[in-house]
Amino acid sequence: MTSPQLLVRTLAPSEVFYFRSGVYIGYATQVRGTLDSAALAQAFEILRKTYPILSARLVLDPTNQPSIEAAPGLPAAIDEVAGPIDDPLFGLPELKGHAAAIHTVHGNGDTAVVTLLTHHSIADGHHSLYLLSELWKLYTACAAYTATAPQRHDFPYSLEQLLDQRGIDAVPLTDLSDLDAFAAFPGVDNPPHPPERVRIRLSAADTVALLATGRSHETTINGLVSAALLAATAQSRGIDIDTLHYTYPVDLRTRLTPRIGYPEGTNVLGIAHFVADPHSDDDLLALARSVTSTLREGLATGELFTGSDQFMSSADELLTSAEGLSRIVVSTNWGVIPRFATPADLTIEDFLPAMPNTLMSPLAAHVITTYDGQLTIDTADSAPDESRLLADHLHNLARLAQ
Known part of the structure; x- marks a missing residue:
């Protein structure tokens, strides 16, 4: 529970799902290079002051409603x-409702992996x-001692609020209530080992x-x-492709006016x-x-x-059994990852998604990114041969460019 004076707002249906x-x-x-831990901590503190949602906590309010609490x-x-x-979440502590966190794993020599974690209720990809x-x-800027005072931004709106501001009387995602179904599957709460990362990466060419x-x-x-993903999934699992239910989020920011x-x-999806x-x-x-x-x-x-009735009716049916879960394929396309600014003595060599184990782990998404000109698909454990088939299909499709 929390104090009403600190509450920013209750979470909207499009955010509650990720809270639950x-x-x-x-x-x-x-x-690779010289990573200044003090400069990183200072940069994160400035970022939190600039975007106060990052200093917030996700809590239950006095009426037991999931909410954003200013902290x-x-x-x-x-x-x-x-x-x-190669394990960005190695040694990750309990996040305890923090909206955001920084976790750094130092490897051999001058290598490290720095991960920004955000709760999906407060920010999409x-x-x-x-x-x-x-x-x-x-x-x-902090490493060069040139950081300036931030200009504070407001807390982000929910998608429901943004649609209402634009005269759209609809919500794109209702709350999937039957999350208890996930707890019935072995390994969700206490997996015997972390999910193995599966990565398919194409060359720049x-x-x-x-x-x-x-x-x-x-x-x-x-x-x-x-x-390619649907074909590889169906072929590796030995099922008909028309029995698969494929879903993926679509960023609506550029598709709304203004x-x-x-x-x-938060989740404009x-x-x-x-x-x-x-x-x-x-x-x-x-x-x-x-x-x-x-x-x-x-x-x-x-x-x-307005929301897909077909998706919601399918979800109600498929989320209640292991067989149903095996028919769901999820992807998320983060697009082209930009080049990030760094000091001269530090180089960012790679980018990768990292997802802590949750109740949603049985629906591990295939994360599609392009970094340094190379298309990459990252996911957790997949069916035997699925990654090989996916890579083969992508290479075959690339050959059709001529």
Whole structure:
């Protein structure tokens, strides 16, 4: 419980889901060189003052409603350990409702991985990537002793508030209430080992070729990766592709008028839902175009703003059994990861997502990013051969650019 004087607002339905499932997302930067821990702590403190949502806590209010609590005196959740840098969450302590945290793992020599963790209730992927970019700008300034006083931003709005401001009387995501179903599956609360990271990465040349394939065949990177992912999942699990339910979030910021800045909203997301036609994995280009056209139709009709009845009815049915969960495929496309500012004595060598284990772990998302010109898909444990098949399909699609 908390004091009413500190409450900012109760969480909206699009935010409550992540509160109940305890989802934090990590944005990890693997670095080499001189990492100044004091400068990093100072940069994070400035970031928290600039964006007070990062100093907040997620709590239950006196009426037992999930809420945002202002906590300006709350010490920053920042820690560092020695360990393997290929595990950005090695030694991660309990986050205890903090809206954001910094976790650093120091490896051998001058290597480390610095991870910004944000609770999904207060920031989606694009919002958090913006905050990560700001963190590295501030770190660079702090390391050079040139950091200036921040201009304070307001707390971000929920998507429901942003839609209401624009005269849209709808919410894109209702609360999925049956989260207790996840607790019934082995290993959710206390997994015997951390989920194994599975990573598929294309070369820069293959990434350029895949982009060219999309342009010449009237689809997108999202469509091509989605088609390859659906085909690989169906083939590796030995099931028909039309039995899979594919869902992914869509950033609505640039699709609303006026547009919404990254830090203005928490989860400015619509939920796309797609079910393939039977045997559509026989032609991945046609399947990719179908994914793309279904998304465009959902945007044109407003379904991504009003919510998909098909998605919600499917979720109610599929989330209640292990067999149902095996039919769900989830991706999230974070797009092109920008080059982050760093001092001359520090280089960011790689970027990767990091997701602590939660009740939602059985629905591990395939995170699609492009960093340093290379398309990458990261996920946790997958079915046997799924990653190999996915890589094969992507390479084959890239060859169609000619």
